[in-house]
Amino acid sequence: MRKLHVLGMSAVFFGCMIAPAYAYIDPGSGSVLTTAIIGFFAAIAYTCRKYFYRLKSVVLGRSNTSESDREAASR
Amino acid sequence: MITAHTGSATPVADPGSFRDRNNRVFDDGEQIYRGVSSEALENWRQVSRTGFFRDLTARSKIVPTEEAALPRGNAAELDNWPGMLVHERVPFLSYPYEWSFGMLKDAALLHLELLESAMEEGWTLKDSSAFNVQWKGPRPVFIDIPSMEPYAEGDPWRGYRQFCMMFLYPLMFKAYRGIDFAPFLRSNLDGIDPSLANKILTGRSRFRKGVLTHVALHARMQERAAAQELDEAKELTEDAKGQVKGASGFRHSKAMVLGTIQGLRRTIRKMSSPDARTVWGNYDTDHSYGDSSFEKKKAFVARNGGERHRGLVWDIGCNTGTFSRLCEPFSDWVISIDGDPKAIERLYQHEKEREGSKLLPMIIDLSNISPNQGWRGAERKALDARGKPDLVLCLALIHHMVITANIPMSEFIGWLASLDADVILEFVSAEDDMSRMLLRNKVNQYGDYTEEEFERFASESFEIADSEPLKGGHRKIYYLRRR
Numbered sequence: 001m002r003k004l005h006v007l008g009m010s011a012v013f014f015g016c017m018i019a020p021a022y023a024y025i026d027p028g029s030g031s032v033l034t035t036a037i038i039g040f041f042a043a044i045a046y047t048c049r050k051y052f053y054r055l056k057s058v059v060l061g062r063s064n065t066s067e068s069d070r071e072a073a074s075r
Numbered sequence: 076m077i078t079a080h081t082g083s084a085t086p087v088a089d090p091g092s093f094r095d096r097n098n099r100v101f102d103d104g105e106q107i108y109r110g111v112s113s114e115a116l117e118n119w120r121q122v123s124r125t126g127f128f129r130d131l132t133a134r135s136k137i138v139p140t141e142e143a144a145l146p147r148g149n150a151a152e153l154d155n156w157p158g159m160l161v162h163e164r165v166p167f168l169s170y171p172y173e174w175s176f177g178m179l180k181d182a183a184l185l186h187l188e189l190l191e192s193a194m195e196e197g198w199t200l201k202d203s204s205a206f207n208v209q210w211k212g213p214r215p216v217f218i219d220i221p222s223m224e225p226y227a228e229g230d231p232w233r234g235y236r237q238f239c240m241m242f243l244y245p246l247m248f249k250a251y252r253g254i255d256f257a258p259f260l261r262s263n264l265d266g267i268d269p270s271l272a273n274k275i276l277t278g279r280s281r282f283r284k285g286v287l288t289h290v291a292l293h294a295r296m297q298e299r300a301a302a303q304e305l306d307e308a309k310e311l312t313e314d315a316k317g318q319v320k321g322a323s324g325f326r327h328s329k330a331m332v333l334g335t336i337q338g339l340r341r342t343i344r345k346m347s348s349p350d351a352r353t354v355w356g357n358y359d360t361d362h363s364y365g366d367s368s369f370e371k372k373k374a375f376v377a378r379n380g381g382e383r384h385r386g387l388v389w390d391i392g393c394n395t396g397t398f399s400r401l402c403e404p405f406s407d408w409v410i411s412i413d414g415d416p417k418a419i420e421r422l423y424q425h426e427k428e429r430e431g432s433k434l435l436p437m438i439i440d441l442s443n444i445s446p447n448q449g450w451r452g453a454e455r456k457a458l459d460a461r462g463k464p465d466l467v468l469c470l471a472l473i474h475h476m477v478i479t480a481n482i483p484m485s486e487f488i489g490w491l492a493s494l495d496a497d498v499i500l501e502f503v504s505a506e507d508d509m510s511r512m513l514l515r516n517k518v519n520q521y522g523d524y525t526e527e528e529f530e531r532f533a534s535e536s537f538e539i540a541d542s543e544p545l546k547g548g549h550r551k552i553y554y555l556r557r558r
Contacts, residue, residue, distance in 0.1 A: 042334025
């Protein structure tokens with residue numbers, strides 16, 4: 001229980017906004033909290049990957065980066 | 076290619092299209108129309124100009140759609156909608172509980188590809204229903220255009236829960252536990268609940284990719300939120316006059332949503348079904364044939380099936396799809412049906428690589444076909460209510476229906492007749508080796524299962540236009556023209 005409280009509070013720490021849910025499917029508040037937690041870590045990985053590919057293309061030059069690298073970098 | 080409105084029939088509202096108040100589907104027998112609200116119309120006009128939308132439509136991943144000017148006054152309901160879209164019709168509707176693992180996986184990847192491309196340009200999808208993906212042959216195509224809306228900064232991925240329930244968990248059941256997902260998806264049209272998934276994906280599967288986060292954590296969070304809501308509800312008594320709290324949200328960044336989507340794409344791409352790994356090679360039920368009998372059978376099907384052009388062909392009991400492919404030259408589309416999930420999975424993997432394939436593989440138990448489902452039994456159609464075939468192939472199947480499934484022959488022929496199509500049927504006598512195998516542990520109560528009785532029943536609804544003996548007289552193939 002305490003672990004969940006800490007997780008929940010970390011999610012809250014990273015920005016909390018009262019936002020009414022108008023979507024016609026009901027995501028369920030539990031699911032929104034889950035996307036916040038998973039999203040937090042996923043965002044770090046996403047951002048790292050994005051800058052890694054950008055760096056790779058800058059350092060190695062475009063000819064040495066593969067098509068998929070360029071695609072990943074443009075994200 | 077969308078043609079102008081030529082149907083003279085009045086478009087009829089689809090009884091199953093009502094959940095989204097912003098649009099309603101109409102069908103005039105030729106084209107699919109969608110009445111849309113002004114908001115949905117405006118969204119359509121904007122999204123159809125975006126790069127990702129154009130690109131995915133050009134690559135046949137989104138159903139071709141145009142704005143339509145339907146003559147007013149055709150039906151009272153049509154006049155109520157500020158806008159009208161027309162969609163290209165898909166060859167044949169199918170539902171996730173009829174798809175093999177590979178098909179659901181590719182549908183999931185299409186959904187995520189679309190969502191990711193949309194998010195890059197500031198758009199998103201309102202929901203993640205697996206019913207929003209249909210098929211053109213063995214290729215998945217996204218059909219729910221009105222679910223595209225502008226992405227509001229700070230919004231979470233609203234379709235996450237539904238994506239888990241309809242795509243991710245079913246795939247995990249098969250890939251991580253070897254459990255077929257069809258029974259779950261057929262019974263519950265919303266998909267597999269996180270709590271149920273959490274109970275099934277235990278033990279070693281807990282440590283497979285994606286389970287701890289998308290299943291365990293998700294289920295835990297859901298249960299916790301539900302408990303809190305229950306406490307809150309208890310306080311809303313008439314005397315206490317409690318106030319319902321608004322939904323609280325956490326501001327989500329685009330990176331959070333995109334990161335989650337990309338992670339799911341990677342997870343799903345890596346999944347594989349144990350079915351595809353079985354060492355069956357090119358096993359074919361026709362392995363018991365000599366070469367000349369097999370060639371005779373193929374020639375018979377090509378000659379009689381190809382008597383004229385057929386719009387839709389059903390190959391029931393298709394196995395490896397040999398005879399489905401034989402029908403391609405003279406048909407628009409072929410529905411390849413089999414009750415064995417392994418056979419359909421192998422067929423799908425083969426067909427998706429084949430350029431120009433017209434086959435849609437489907438897993439159907441013919442003794443218990445997909446029924447009418449949903450609200451008032453009108454949201455999802457029964458298999459034989461989605462459009463009649465023009466030709467039905469029923470090869471090496473009837474002995475399974477009569478002997479194994481215990482369906483009386485007259486009943487089975489009656490069902491075939493109800494499809495209002497010509498039928499090419501291979502009668503497998505009780506003396507055939509395969510029939511003998513099926514009868515091994517059964518009391519032979521199938522006294523009327525003879526060629527004479529078959530011809531008598533069949534003649535009631537069909538004209539026996541052609542026939543040929545096969546396999547030294549133990550089998551006979553018939554071309555039955557519907558009267």
